[in-house]
Amino acid sequence: MNKKILHYWKGYLKIDIRGNALGRFISQISEEGILLWDIEYLSYDHYRAYLYKDDYNRLRPLLRRRKCQVRIIEKRGFPFLFLQIRRRVFLLLGILMILFIFKLGTSFLWSYEFKGLENIEEETILEVLEEAGIRKGILKKDLDLMEIENYLLQRIPAISWADLSWQGTRLTVDLVEKKLVKPVEKGALVASKDGIISKLIVLKGQALVKEGDTVTEGQVLVLPGSDGEARAIIKAEIWYEARAESPLKEQLIINTGKKRTKWGVKLADRLIRFSTTIPPYDQYRLKRSSKKIFAWRNISLPIELFKEEYQEIKILEMNNSAELALFKAKEKALAGILLHIEEGSLIESVYLEVVENEDNNNEKIKLRLMIKTEENIACLKEDFSGRN
């Protein structure tokens, strides 16, 4: 392979050698240091071979001495490429034309891509871009991206950073939106939950309760000050209680994996089964699905093909250990409580109590779970004007 590239680079000739005692002639050629390759025997006075084009002139003194003829059949390789191309002017023109069209096609703006948009609509950006003179189909080189970036920043105040770049024929608009700070809302602070206040730091306004007070949901905690704003850090101890139970005996349904499918046809309201209707298993789960045989647009025949799949199941009685039942009950209770606890709350203590069975049956385990948390209960109630 390597050699072939070298041959191609140097340029080589396919030659016909005619004459007598050609074996000798080939020896003489090789003694001159000329490389010959792929020598083919055609007849006793006719060989065919290849050699480099530069070596061809060195054959001449040898030819003069002997009565041999050498004729070039073909010229191949890179040095002759130009010759070949001259013969194929139109192919070359075609290639150039394709390159030209390709270049032309890629020098226009064809599409947009927006990145980083959250609250701003793409249409607003597009409108501003159009104002700046950007449309699909304009020449890429007419656009000064820096200028457009500045224009975007000026026109849309909600943008804090803009970067425009080309990806082929696509204009990528990368934006970062400003995060607008919400103005402080006015109103009083009320309790969001029942609890005992453990910490109270008033920043603005007038407190109506003190630490250690028990508050109920909706009770006003801090009244707004003269500017109508009330801000405070109010933490309260809140107790949650949940009860849960878990049976010591449980039924477990197991799919055995065996199944049998039965087919039938539903004609209007009548079911016609192809096989017996007796279910094949003692305990099973039945899945029924049906399919209309003929349906085209709104027209359909009242014939349906239905499939009944009987899946065998086994019901196992499981005896849970007391520990497992307790664990399950605890999980259940905890899941119920966690729904109500807000994020960022601090769980201070957990209290667990197994409730004795009154009716004295040992089939269930009952428990009471109590959780004490410290939570922020301050909740802004807007438009609070009454100073009662």
Next chain:
Amino acid sequence: MDKLKRQFIRLFDLPADIIMDLPLLLLVFDNKLYLENHKGISYFQSEEIKVKIKNGFIILQGKDLSICEINRETLTISGKIFSISYELRKGGDRVE
């Protein structure tokens, strides 16, 4: 002189093909032969090639034989090779 060379080769364990100018053959199964130190081709046909070496000839017989490459020193032959035989002049070299 040759005798001296032979002793020299044996003494120093040298490659004979270089010192004595003997042919070195490398054969790939029956379809390719590399031959070094040839002295030219005396006969070439698609069934038989006779290559001159020091003190004689190597005769290759086969089918569709062709010379892949020929150089001052090396020769590559391809085709189906049936046999390789030597035709040496009397008093030819022997290397033990």
